[in-house]
Structure formats: structure tokens, C-alpha cells
Amino acid sequence: MLELSGASAAYGSVPAISNVSIEVGEGEAVGLLGANGAGKSTTLRAISGLVRLTSGSVTFAGSDLAKLPPYKIPELGIAHVPEGRQVFPEMTVQENLEIGAFVPKAKADRAQTMELVYQIFPRLAERRRQLAGTMSGGEQQMLAVGRGLMLKPRLLMLDEPSLGLAPVMTDVTFEKIAEIHRMGTAILLVEQNVSRALSLVQRAYVLESGRVIMHGTSAELAGNREVQAAYLGI
Amino acid sequence: MLETVAQAVINGLLIGGIYALVSIGVTLIFGVVKIVNFAQGEFVMIGMYLSFYLATQFGLDPLLSLFVTMPALFAAGVLIQHFLIRRVLGPNDMPQIFLTFALSLLLLNLALMLFTANYRTVHTSYSDAALHFAGLYVPVAKLIAFVVAMALSGALWVFLHTTDLGKAMRAAAQNRDVATLMGINPNRVFAVAFGAALALAGAAGSLLMPFYSAYPFVGQVFVLMAFVAVVLGTLGNVIGALVASLMMGVAESLGIQFVGADSGLIVVFAMLLLTLALKPTGLGGGRVR
Numbered sequence: 147m148l149e150l151s152g153a154s155a156a157y158g159s160v161p162a163i164s165n166v167s168i169e170v171g172e173g174e175a176v177g178l179l180g181a182n183g184a185g186k187s188t189t190l191r192a193i194s195g196l197v198r199l200t201s202g203s204v205t206f207a208g209s210d211l212a213k214l215p216p217y218k219i220p221e222l223g224i225a226h227v228p229e230g231r232q233v234f235p236e237m238t239v240q241e242n243l244e245i246g247a248f249v250p251k252a253k254a255d256r257a258q259t260m261e262l263v264y265q266i267f268p269r270l271a272e273r274r275r276q277l278a279g280t281m282s283g284g285e286q287q288m289l290a291v292g293r294g295l296m297l298k299p300r301l302l303m304l305d306e307p308s309l310g311l312a313p314v315m316t317d318v319t320f321e322k323i324a325e326i327h328r329m330g331t332a333i334l335l336v337e338q339n340v341s342r343a344l345s346l347v348q349r350a351y352v353l354e355s356g357r358v359i360m361h362g363t364s365a366e367l368a369g370n371r372e373v374q375a376a377y378l379g380i
Numbered sequence: 381m382l383e384t385v386a387q388a389v390i391n392g393l394l395i396g397g398i399y400a401l402v403s404i405g406v407t408l409i410f411g412v413v414k415i416v417n418f419a420q421g422e423f424v425m426i427g428m429y430l431s432f433y434l435a436t437q438f439g440l441d442p443l444l445s446l447f448v449t450m451p452a453l454f455a456a457g458v459l460i461q462h463f464l465i466r467r468v469l470g471p472n473d474m475p476q477i478f479l480t481f482a483l484s485l486l487l488l489n490l491a492l493m494l495f496t497a498n499y500r501t502v503h504t505s506y507s508d509a510a511l512h513f514a515g516l517y518v519p520v521a522k523l524i525a526f527v528v529a530m531a532l533s534g535a536l537w538v539f540l541h542t543t544d545l546g547k548a549m550r551a552a553a554q555n556r557d558v559a560t561l562m563g564i565n566p567n568r569v570f571a572v573a574f575g576a577a578l579a580l581a582g583a584a585g586s587l588l589m590p591f592y593s594a595y596p597f598v599g600q601v602f603v604l605m606a607f608v609a610v611v612l613g614t615l616g617n618v619i620g621a622l623v624a625s626l627m628m629g630v631a632e633s634l635g636i637q638f639v640g641a642d643s644g645l646i647v648v649f650a651m652l653l654l655t656l657a658l659k660p661t662g663l664g665g666g667r668v669r
Contacts, residue, residue, distance in 0.1 A: 196560065249562075
């Protein structure tokens, strides 16, 4: 469904990823692992068009994403939950969710989808009138994921959903992501927490200095010492 | 004494309504597009001349000219955003500052050339009318201007808080990249914000015409007040700009009444400096609300 092939991107003259090829199938859960600065976030940003490819290609369900302006990409069903949550701080929880369903296709089912999001995250329902910026980090993470779900995505891309969360909140967040995956949404998960990530995804790619150095099933990677090394940046 | 104070407060509130239209436009552009529009006052000036010529050439009441000035300036705003501002949006602020500053000078000098420096006025049936109660004096033209200004400000607030496009605008103001991830086209949102801001300036022009003279430099009077109000009310905050504008109108009017005819701006800028010294982020807090 999603296919990056030989993708390179740079910030100015600083290369961020080079020759990255990854695939995510319909309904699959795939991990993108690696140390800080390995190019994981850039890979997601390249898919959602916030960073332009300097070479290579990125396609989703047959559409060439490089040809689309970034704001058209969500319309295809790609939701990107950015690193550090980045909810709209001065809007209420409900407004954040409404904006999540801004594209016409999602807007048509907005009320229904919102009910579903409130079922998955009852905490958000309790806080629907609260300004998002006043909530705790864990609650904001739920909101960021919920806002992504409002798009009714075929592919949900999550960038470090456990970042800065207490272990208990991380447990909850990962449970919810697994629940969303079981409902049929494909997941592309960027995560620092290797063991957690591998317990959730079926396959994963390991990035180092902007390149894919390894990929395999979760079982294969879980026992691999090089994976741990890539994380520690040795 | 009490009566004098009350009268000064009324005068201040009435003109503060016009300041609000200008400052809300400035703060909306700053909050959403993240640029400072130094030419905002010139669009008030254009609104006034439009209103003046519609009145003198076609006999259209200046207040009714709102229905021409607002759409005309909205369209101008969309075009300016699309063809000029969009090209200088980037990490560097300087081209944006120079662009809107150059636009201001260009429009000013065009007006001098086309309309000359003469003062133009329109006399309407209600230009000299006034309400009297409890010894106070309320000019009808200013009262209408105030009421319409408040209604338009309220309408903008309702638009920002209840419509999808309005919410998209607030989202883009708070985080442009993430708004894009939601499927919001930033350029479209910026164009609407710029258009709406200029439409408010156009409305200010029409509302001023029955009691204020049009001349090429007229915008400078209002833009100066608007910038102070925008800072006092916290950059990007619509309600903050509205409240600060009314406060400044009152402060200016009390200054004129009790300190001296030329002291209005002194009082206003003293207020600005005090606020910046004590609460540098402004009184409003937060971004586009």
C-alpha cells in the first residue's frame, strides 16, 4: 500500500535520509527503529510531504505522493501523528478532533468517528471542552492519536508516541494503538523503545545515519544484538 | 466633573470601536500569516476614498458603501496575499517587513497623486445628529460606527469559533505544519485571513466617512493606534485587540480632556510602555482565539 523506494531527503544541504526503501501493506503494523537523528521522523515527514524528496519515490495505493501538495496527502487516508504530540493548544479537545476530520471524506462521518474516538479514549470525552494545551502530556498524546483517527486513516503514522510519557501512560497508549491496529488500520510506528515497538509490530526497519541497515520480522529483530547497538549509537 | 469623565469615556469608546476594526485586522494577519502588515492603515484610507467617491458620484450613503468596500477589499486582500505576500513567506522576516512597508508607501503616494492632499468630507443627513441624555452627548454617526464595528468584530469571532474554515484558520495560526497534516491548505487559509483583515479595514473606512475627513495620510492615525492595541492585547489575540482598542480610545479621550488637546497619544504610549515593562507578553495571553 505504502512504498518508499530509494528515497533521499535533506534539510538544506544536510542529508537526512538516503536511499531509504520501506513498504507497509494494507492493515499491517510496521516499525521504524533507530537512535536519535537516524532519520525516522524525516522518513515520516517525507511521506506526508512536509519534507520533499531529493531522489527516489513514494507512492500510496498507486498515487505518487511526490506530485501532490502536502495538504492533499491526508485525503488519501494517511494520518501523521507528529513527534511531541503537537495538539492545537488553544483549541478545545473537541475542536482538535473536528480539525482532524477536516478533509471532505472524513467530515462526512465526523460525528460517528468522534464517538468511536471517545469510546477508545474515554478520558478525552470527559475533557472535550478543555483547552488541549492545559492537559497532561499523556492526555495530549491520546488527543494527538485521536485526532489522527478522525481522518479514518488507512495508514496511521505515529512518531514516538511514548516520548515523555510515564510508564503507565505508555502502557495505555500502546494498548490503544494495538486496539486501533486490530480494527484494521495499518500502522507505521517510529519508536525509541525497541522492545515495546517490537511487541506491537509484525515487521520493522532499523535506520542508522539516514540509511536502512536492517529489516526483518519482530521475532528476528528482537534477538538481534545489532539492533540494540543501532539504538545506543555504537 | 463626573459628567465630563462620562462624556470623555463615551467619546473614547466610540472611536475605540474604529481602532478595534483596524487592530483586529492587524492581529488576525499577524496571528495567522505571521507577518506584520504595515499597510493596514492605507487600506482604511482606500476604504474611505471608495466610500467618498461612491457618495459623491453615485449618491450612495457612506454606511451603505460597506457592502462595496468590504467585498472589494476582501478581494484585494486575497490577491495581495496570493501574488505578493505568499512569495516572501519564509524563515526570514526582513522581506516581509519591507514588502508591507513598501506597499504602505506605494499606496500613500498613489493616493497623493490620484486624490491630492486635500481633505474630503461627505455630509450626510445624520452627520450632525446627536442623542442627548442625562447631560451627555452621543453623535449618531459615531454611535452607528461603534455598533457596526462591534457587530463585525463579533461576527469574526463567531466565524473563527464555529465554522470549519474559521477553526482551520486558528489551527494554522497555532501550528502551520500540523495544520497541513490535517489537510488544511495554508495558502487558502492565509488568503482568507488577509482578505478578512482588509475587509475590516474597508469597513472602518466606510464607517468613518460620515464624520471624518479622507486624506492620503489618514491611515497613519489609525494604524499607529492599531499597532499599540495589538501589542497591548497580545499579538494574534482578537479579543485582546478589541479590548485594548477600546481601552486606548478611552485613555486617549481622557488624556485630551484632562491633560491637554495634544496629549492623547502621550497617554496611549505611556500605557504601552507601562504594559511592556510590567507584562511584556501583553494583557491578552495566548494566540488567535
